[in-house]
Amino acid sequence: MKRPTIGDVARLAGVSTATVSRTLHSPEVVSETARNAVLEAVRYTGYTQNAAAQNLRQRRAKAVLVLVPDIGNTFFSEILAGIERVASAAGLTILIGDTANDVRREEDFLRYLRNGRADGVLLLNGRLPPSVIATLDEGAGRPPMVTISEALDRQVVPHVGIDNVAAAELAVRHLLDLGHRRIAHLCGPADNILTRQRLAGYRRAMAAAGIPAGRESLLAGDFTAESGGRAALELLALPERPSAIFCSNDEMAMGLISVLHGRGMAVPCDLSVVGFDDIVFAKTYIPALTTIHQPRSDLGERAMHSLLALLDGTLEQQQAPALLEARLVVRESTAACRAPR
Numbered sequence: 568m569k570r571p572t573i574g575d576v577a578r579l580a581g582v583s584t585a586t587v588s589r590t591l592h593s594p595e596v597v598s599e600t601a602r603n604a605v606l607e608a609v610r611y612t613g614y615t616q617n618a619a620a621q622n623l624r625q626r627r628a629k630a631v632l633v634l635v636p637d638i639g640n641t642f643f644s645e646i647l648a649g650i651e652r653v654a655s656a657a658g659l660t661i662l663i664g665d666t667a668n669d670v671r672r673e674e675d676f677l678r679y680l681r682n683g684r685a686d687g688v689l690l691l692n693g694r695l696p697p698s699v700i701a702t703l704d705e706g707a708g709r710p711p712m713v714t715i716s717e718a719l720d721r722q723v724v725p726h727v728g729i730d731n732v733a734a735a736e737l738a739v740r741h742l743l744d745l746g747h748r749r750i751a752h753l754c755g756p757a758d759n760i761l762t763r764q765r766l767a768g769y770r771r772a773m774a775a776a777g778i779p780a781g782r783e784s785l786l787a788g789d790f791t792a793e794s795g796g797r798a799a800l801e802l803l804a805l806p807e808r809p810s811a812i813f814c815s816n817d818e819m820a821m822g823l824i825s826v827l828h829g830r831g832m833a834v835p836c837d838l839s840v841v842g843f844d845d846i847v848f849a850k851t852y853i854p855a856l857t858t859i860h861q862p863r864s865d866l867g868e869r870a871m872h873s874l875l876a877l878l879d880g881t882l883e884q885q886q887a888p889a890l891l892e893a894r895l896v897v898r899e900s901t902a903a904c905r906a907p908r
Contacts, residue, residue: 571612573880580608588880630660631874632685634676636692638665640790641846642816642863643691646715649867650689657875659686666692680710687874690724693717693760711877715870716861717760718888725877726888727870731761734859734893735768736775738813738841741857741895743776746904747811747839750778753786753798753823755815765815765843784809788819795822802838803830810838810904817842817849817858824854824900835902845896855898862891 577584582601590597590605597605608614631654635643647663654661662685664676673694679685688710694717712724719726742750752769755762766785773780786801788794795814799822802808814820820842824834834840834854842849845860869889876882 571614573614575612576605576608576614579612580604583881585879585881591880628684628686629658630662630679630685631687631689631871632662632664632676632679633689634664634666634673634692636666636668638663640818641848642818642844644847645863646691646867646870649864649869650871651867653868653871653875657871668692670694677710687711687878688713689870689874690714691716693719695719711874713870713874713877715866720760722888725873725882727866727873728888728890729861729866729893730890731764732768732771734861735765735813735815735843736772737768737893737895738843738859739769739772740775741897742811742813742839742841742901743772743778745811745839745901747809748776748778748904749784749807749809749811750780751784751786751802751809751812752780753788753795753812753814753819755788755790755819757787759790762815769813786812788815790816790818792818792822792825795819795824796826799823799826799830803827803832808838811840811901812838813841813843815843817844817846817856820856820858820900821848821852824852824856834900836905839901839904841901849896850898852900854900857898857901858896860894860896862893865891 573584573587577587580587582605586597586601587605590602633647633650637643651661662679664672666672666676677688680688690712693714714722714724714726716728718728739750750773752766754766770780786798788798795818798819802812812823814823820840824840827834827838832838840856842856842858845858849856849858869891873882873889
């Protein structure tokens with residue numbers, strides 16, 4: 568049978584999960600009526616508290632570990648700022664671990680949890696360390712964790728992000744509305760979930776417009792400006808160039824534009840370019856970049872609130888993802904399609 572959860576207790580008692588948590592940890596602050604209802608529901612369901620989680624709810628370390636794949640990537644700065652605001656208000660310290668996408672470094676940083684130096688984890692690299700994977704089916708052994716931006720292939724912890732498929736579709740639809748039909752897509756790393764989601768959105772928009780999007784329309788990248796520059800050279804070598812391109816992030820879009828400019832190709836006159844993320848330099852770049860805006864500060868704040876609720880026992884591990892709204896920001900890098908030069 569399914570193991571009873573705090574949510575089961577709350578529903579049976581007719582109270583919130585927060586009231587259940589307070590009853591179990593600070594019964595003196597709960598009314599007698601609510602306390603009796605919760606305790607009766609606990610007895611009826613057979614709900615037992617997770618001892619490891621109970622210790623963590625006390626926030627003994629007063630610190631939270633944030634694992635970032637590349638601290639130098641400007642995409643993460645506003646997310647970290649949002650995390651810091653909420654954590655600071657809660658009296659918690661943020662420990663930032665730059666993993667450099669290295670599994671060994673991820674495992675090293677997780678020792679902060681095992682050694683009691685951190686109470687929970689915010690994960691921004693979309694990958695679970697092996698030691699955590701081994702505990703996926705063991706609620707007692709899994710550390711309190713929330714993923715941000717990059718969801719897991721098997722999402723077993725709370726997640727805060729955006730609908731990348733719908734956002735990518737919005738970006739491509741903007742190009743279609745401008746009259747473009749030959750639209751290429753500069754992808755991110757093949758093994759990244761954001762790459763797959765944004766590619767799905769690109770294909771969905773093209774299919775809705777009745778335009779086949781074959782492999783020849785796809786260029787490989789890795790989310791760096793350098794890979795955008797390499798993609799620009801590939802694009803210039805094509806016998807039939809596209810009139811527009813949707814890039815899976817802003818850094819690649821900027822790298823692509825820079826190389827095209829150096830080869831005498833103008834944006835948006837010769838090629839319209841759309842990015843993704845709306846990083847801080849997008850609006851000051853020349854030309855200012857049309858892109859998908861992610862509410863990165865809000866993502867950080869929402870994820871930190873979710874982790875606090877997880878630590879306090881008012882949020883279940885397996886929650887539906889919290890998807891915040893992304894929007895298209897139209898600037899100077901896109902224009903109506905015109906006959907190719």
